[in-house]
Amino acid sequence: MKKRVEKSSKEKVDKVDSVTDEEPPKTADDYQCSGNLELDFTELCKLMGVKEIPSVKIKLSTSSNRGVMEDNQFQTSLESQMTTWSSKPCLQIELENEDHSSVKEVKISGWKVDEVVLQVLSRILPSLINLQCLHMWRAGLTDSTFTSIRNMVSLCSNLRKVVLEGNPLPEQSFHLLLGEDSLLTDLSLRNNHIGEEGARLIGSALSTLHSTNKNLLSLNLAFNSIGDAGAVHIAQGLRLNRSLLCLSLSYNQIGDNGAAHLAEVLGPFALTHEEIVERRKLFIKGEESTMVQPSLVSLADSHERPVSVRSSSSLDRLNKTTKNPAKKKDTPKKEEKPAAGQVAKKEEPKASKKDNKVPRSQAGKSAGKDNNLLVSEQERVEVVETVIPLLDPGIVHTGGKVIHPGNTCLTSLNLSGNKLTEQSLKVFLSSLEGQGECGLLHLSLNRNQFPSDCGTYLKIQEIMSLRDPLKKKRSGQVEDEHGEPKTTNDA
Incomplete structure (x- = not known):
């Protein structure tokens, strides 16, 4: 009898200990993120009193090999949850593989993110070591919430791509994402009503006499209101920037004056x-x-x-x-x-x-080359x-x-849908000829105010066709090991 009493007392003690060990946190500050976004997001929203918790929709990365997945039921559940749009607030996440902690991308589309939900995300996203892309489209951002996003982005160690589209800000403070210490390589700011002042701030973030952004490779400013004055500021930022490879300024009401400044930076220009x-x-x-x-x-x-x-x-x-x-x-x-x-x-x-x-x-x-590779002298x-x-x-x-000699690092420039005439095309032609063999590989000038059979435009197209590596491959020529064209005998 004594032994049974002792056993029962021990079992009660063990149960009490297990309950205390698994006792849920009382406040959000006590919560420790597990790396599982779906679980952490739901729990933190509950602790912070979110009334309508947005659902979490999961999809598997298209780059992963789904054929080797052992659990067919898991695969079916993932595919059933794949989504691109939801009428209700939901958090769309993309996984690198079947592991729920391998979140690669977080996307918010078409619903307003309030301060509380943003605080939850600010706690979770920095804990996701595989997070590479944050996409927010028409998320109702304000200057205050944008500041929180900027701080959150700086804490995400592997986040390299940020897409903030359809989120106009009164203070146009998007340039704060492009500081000297920024690690972002891709930034898309389409349809944000960015005007002259916003373009000035972005141009200064790209480069000044004493500072420059060294990591941004791609910047998309399409469908804004930059205009000629804003284009001049962007051109100023390109003078001493040597990291940016791709720039889109399509549909920005840019005329000949702004386009000419952009063209002059690409070719030889006089120092001030x-x-x-x-x-x-x-x-x-x-x-x-x-x-x-x-x-x-x-x-x-x-x-x-x-x-x-x-x-x-x-x-x-x-x-x-x-x-x-x-x-x-x-x-x-x-x-x-x-x-x-x-x-x-x-x-x-x-x-x-x-x-x-x-x-x-x-x-x-080098777009992902191993940093540890030996570099020749x-x-x-x-x-x-x-x-x-x-x-x-x-x-x-x-x-x-x-x-x-000019900025020969920029390889792609998109000026489609603006107000360019043959006057600014002549400046582009002069700059392209001054670049020699290096410089722009792709220049888009469609839907501007010059005829398609314009002589200057045809000359520009001829130069770009000789430079564009994609067009070279389309020609069907096969190159030998030294890069020289060679003939092939097809059966």
Whole structure:
């Protein structure tokens, strides 16, 4: 009898302990996110007093292999929940695989997200380590809720794509997503009523004399009200930005004036007085760094002999060139000329100290290449030369002006549905010819105010057809291992 009493008492104690261990959190602050968005979202909404909790719709990523799924019932349930639109508030999520914690994309379409629901999302999304894309279409955002979204985006370690469409903001503060510390690579801001002021802020976020965005690869500003004045601000931001590859400004009421400024940035353009002054400051900083810390530079790169040898030899040449101006009394113009030829040499010591930063921007352009891959010496030198646009080795002095080779990093520009005439097309043609073999690969000019048989437009099309790699492949030519066309004998 005693043993039975002891056993029953122990069982009661164990039950009490298990109940206390599994006791649900009393407040939202006590809740620990599990990584399962569907479960966490429902529980947190309950704790925060949400009356009508939005449903969670799940679909499996199209890139995953559904044929190898072992649980056919799970697959059927996922496919039955796939959705693109719901009349009621719902959270649409895309999974990388059958694991519920592998959320790849979160999408909100056509319903207003209030402050409470946004607080719930701000707790959950940063805990999703696989989250890559946040899509919010017509979510009724305000300046206040946008600030919360911006803070939330900065906390998501692997979030790289943000789509905020149909969400006009009175303060047009979308540029806050493009700070220097932003890790976003894709941003879509279509149909947000962005005007001149919003374009000015976005242009400044792309680049100024003292700051630049280094990670954004694609920016979609279609279906806004940027106009000519706004296009000028965007063009200003493209002068010193060397990360953006794709830009869409379609259907923005842009005329010849704004288009001409965009075209001029793509080809050779003259530096302003402020840019020339900043360029000289960079030269001075480069000379000081080579004189003060030459041995530290060579030691830092001692594990890569070819680079360290190149750096030390360039330092010797720099020391000689820095002594020559002291002996010769040349005019200021003559002093500026050799500086242009020494740009690549003076930038090498600086790059050796900032090697950890260079691959970061390069990795964004390589669209997912392994950062740990070894980079050849030639590639390292090319990266060094383009890190600071004002020290581009292609800068020349002619006619009393300092001419920059232009932004040749932008590969796609969409200006469809605007108000361009043949006048601005001539500026584009001149810039494209000035770019040579590098630069734009795709330029869309459809639905503007010039005839399709316009001579200038036909010349632009001819140039772009020779550059566009997709059109080259469509031609049916087969290339050999050296990139040369070869003939094939089909059976």
